[in-house]
Each structure stands twice: as structure tokens, then as C-alpha cells.
Amino acid sequence: MKLGFLVDLNLCMGCKGCEIACKVENEVPLGSWRLRVKYIDIGTFPETSRSFTPLRCNHCENAPCERICPVSALHYLENGIVNIDNERCIGCAGCMMACPYGAIYMDPETNTADKCTYCAHRIESGMMPACVVICPVQANIFGDIEDESSHISRYIMEHQGAVQVRKPEKHTNPKHFYVGGGTQTLDPLAQQRLEGYNLFNNITHLEHVGDPNHGVIDRFLKPFESHEELDNKSMMDFASEGAHEAEGGH
Amino acid sequence: MVEHTVSATQAIVTLDVALPGIIWGWMITLNMWAKSVGTGVVLVGAFLLWRHKKEELPGIRWTMPLISFVFLNIFLLFTLTDLHQPYRMINIFLHPHWTSAITVGAWMASLFTLLISIMAVIGFFEAHPNVRKNCKLANLAREKSALYDKIFPVAVVLAVPVTLYTAIIMAESAARELWQTPAELMQMMWAALMAGAAGLVFVSDKWSEGARRDLALVLAISTFFSFMMYMGEYFFSFKSAEAEATLAYVHAGGEYNTEFWAGMLIGFVAPFFIAIGTMKSDNKTLLRFAALLALIGLFMAKDVWLKIPQMLPLS
Known part of the structure; x- marks a missing residue:
């Protein structure tokens, strides 16, 4: 079994339901x-036309x-x-x-790398990934690409010539396919990023990677921190909140 | 003309999330820079010991491994500090993944540091027979001084892959096309020779004139070839669209452009001419000045080359 993902960009309407489902299912931090x-x-x-491109880990064969992972934290599953x-x-x-696709991030809560796993925990229980379940137009197609009778295999065969992967020149053999895409939607070098492309604010780059509230020294000290002070009473101690915010905390 | 109207011919991102900024920052620059000094002094020291008699290089048997030891520890400290889970560094030794240059490098660098530490201890107590006369470790080091000469060739050979493995990490960083393996391997090698020569200049006060001339020669050759490689990469990286787009961050001006050219002038052009000059005049002060400039400029050049590929949107 070799699991693969296909997004039909002709169907995607940019509702971002998959984003939200992923966030909720995997408790992805803010x-x-x-x-x-x-x-x-x-x-x-x-x-003009507007195109919507869902971007996630490509689960490359190579x-x-x-x-590059020095400790095999990133590893292949049999599927x-x-x-x-x-x-x-x-x-x-x-x-x-x-990662040529920028699909991995540093989780600010665990201070470890994280990424899409095709909801491996759900698949283990025989369920589809959260983003597939939530998509209102069934633009996300997921399944076994080694099984010729699977939905995804048939979809790929039906759309021969129009199935694409991102950055094939990197020889990563992605197992994430797109139908209805083009250079302008799949190649970031073919796109212009103007300041303020984020509609809701002007933040275009993250200033820090990893835990924003803990500096380098804290990474060493945190495992030894005591949580004894965290009881019900301490939760009501609003007096110290000002100091916490002054240090950059939320 | 309509074909020059970007909006007519090119796609524009109108909504996306914030992209990650610089992931490997100044700590990784410092890591690479310190490793260049730590391995370079051993390589250049070996070259000097091959070219000259020990008597012409008083103190080199303990100053060379000591400098190496200090800078290797800076390198290891910042390698550890840059990890988001520093205590899990042990996993590299408990769960090694051998396709990763990070793993291979960590093992080699640890072995190299161990060998250099032994050399530093033996070299120091051998050169200072009156220091800690009653200390068991000091006496053991003096008794086993022959071990120094057995370890040294191994350390010299090991210094080469230890200095080069970061280039393989960069090669494995498939997302960053600016870092091409052959160029990075040579840049790492030149950086080690440059930093090694510069590091040894500061302890060469009592060395023979010929030895200092050799140091100046290594400094001049390494700065020249490293500079040429940077110029080649800077001006003529036409074949890779991603490399060209990456270099646009320096070509377009701004802080990285300033840092790059300041690094080139301070670290490569100026030390080259000063080193050439001191080969004739044996001006110790000027040579030390050239060494200091080379070390500063090398840091700046490495810093720019490390950071700019990380600014390119990947998806």
C-alpha cells in the first residue's frame, strides 16, 4: 500500500475548511x-481569475x-x-x-519539528484524513495509489496529462498530486509576493521560530522547572500578569 | 506595453500565511566560523611542522591544539544551543541516522575534539614541566608524550572531513539551491585554511621569519581563492532559477548587500594585500591585523551566505 493525495484545483473554492479541520484535528498551535x-x-x-492552492506535506518517496534528520524522528511508515x-x-x-516545499514548522509549544502526517492516527483507525472529510466539494482525494481500482488511481488515470506535482526537478517523487494546476499556481518563483499579501495584517514573516516566549537559556532550564506554584490559587493571581506580558508573554 | 505589466503576465499572491523567517541564524554562522578555526589551525599547523623544524615553531605543540580545543568547544556549544531540544542531543548517539550528514558530522567532530583534547593536555604539560608537578593527570600526560605524535596524523586526516561535513549538510538541504556541493566544499576548505592561518598568526610572535612567511602565504592564497569563488557565485549563478532568485536579496541592495561587500573587503581583499606585503617585510603587527580582518570578514561572508537562501518563499 502506498497512500497518496490528490487535489483537484478546479473544484477547490478556497473555503479553508480543510485548514480549520486540520488545525482542530491535530491541535496545531496559533x-x-x-x-x-x-x-x-x-x-x-x-x-482576472483567482486560484486556490492547498499546500501540505508531499510525503515524498525520496x-x-x-x-537529513539525524535521529530518524522523521521516518517512513509502511503505507x-x-x-x-x-x-x-x-x-x-x-x-x-x-524540505523544498516549506511544509515543516517548529511547533512553538513542544519546540520540535512538526508537519502534516496525512492524519496517520486517523488512517490507523480506518478513517480518512480530517481535511478530506471536511471538504464540501470533494476536491481532496485520498487513497492507495498502488491499488488500480482506488478512487485516487482512477482519478489520476482519468486526468492523464493534467496531473502535476510540485517541483518535480527536485527528484523527491512527491505522493501529493494536483489536477488543474499550472506553473503560476504551483511554482512560488512564478508568483509575486507583494507586501501585505496577508489580508488581515501586515505580518509577512515570522520573527522567531520555535517557542516565542522562551529564549535560548530557557530551552536548557525548562526541563527542570517546577510546576508546584501552579495550583488553583495561583491561577487567580492576576497581579503577576503585567510582569509576564512585559517579558513578551501573552 | 502589456507584456511588461506584471499583473497581466504573472501571478500575485493575495492571501497566504506568514512565512518562517531566518531559521538558522547567527548561532549557526558562529558554529561554522569556530569550526573553521578549530580544524584550520590543525591543518595549517601540520603544514608548518612539515615545512619547518620544531625549534623554529616554539610552543606550537601546545598552542595549536589549545586554540583548536577552545574553538571546537565554541562550535559544539553553539551547535547544542541552537537545538530547540538541547538535551535530546544525546539521541544523535543513541539513535543515529547515518544518511544524515548532521549525524556523521557530530560523531566525527566528537572524536576529533577528543583527540585534540588529549593533544592539548599532553602538549601543555610537556611544554610546562614545572606546572602541577604533583598532579596525576599532568604526570601521566608527560609520561605519555609519545602518544601526541601518534594521534597527530589521525587528527590531521580527521580535520578534513570535520571541516567539510557542514557543506554536505548544506547539500542535503534540498530546498536551498544556492548551496551547491562542490562550491561549498571548497569554500569550507578555504575557510579552514584562512581561519587556521589567521588563528596561528596570533601565537607566531617567537616563530622563525620563514614560518611567518608561510603563514602569510597560506592566508594570501586562501583569501584569494575564496574571494574568487564568492565572486563567481555572486555574479554568475545564472543556471539555477532559485539560486538567482536567492542572490537577488543581495543584488538588490540592503543590509545583506552591505554585509556581503563589507565582508569581502574586510575579510578577503584587505588581508590578501596585507599578507602579500608582510611576506617581504615580516611586519608582525600588520600580519596580526590582516589575521583579525580575515576572521571578521569570514564571519560576515558566511553569515550572508547562510541567511539569504532562507528568505526565499518555498511554496
């Missing part, structure tokens, strides 16, 4: 994304992240999923440097 939907505008007004073991990850960020 500011981090395992799956995101990018909006791309093409053309000049009034002849995954650079797996190769082809590139999984990650947060308990083993040392947080070197080598995988973030290696």
Missing part, C-alpha cells in the same frame, strides 16, 4: 500550519527531510506516509532547511 490554502490572483482587471516522532526530535531544524 501561527503554525500543517495545511494552508494560498490565494493567487492572475490577470489584469477585469480579466524525502529530503527523512534523509508511505512520512511520519514524525516528536519525542525523538532534537529540534535542529535540518528538516526545515531540507
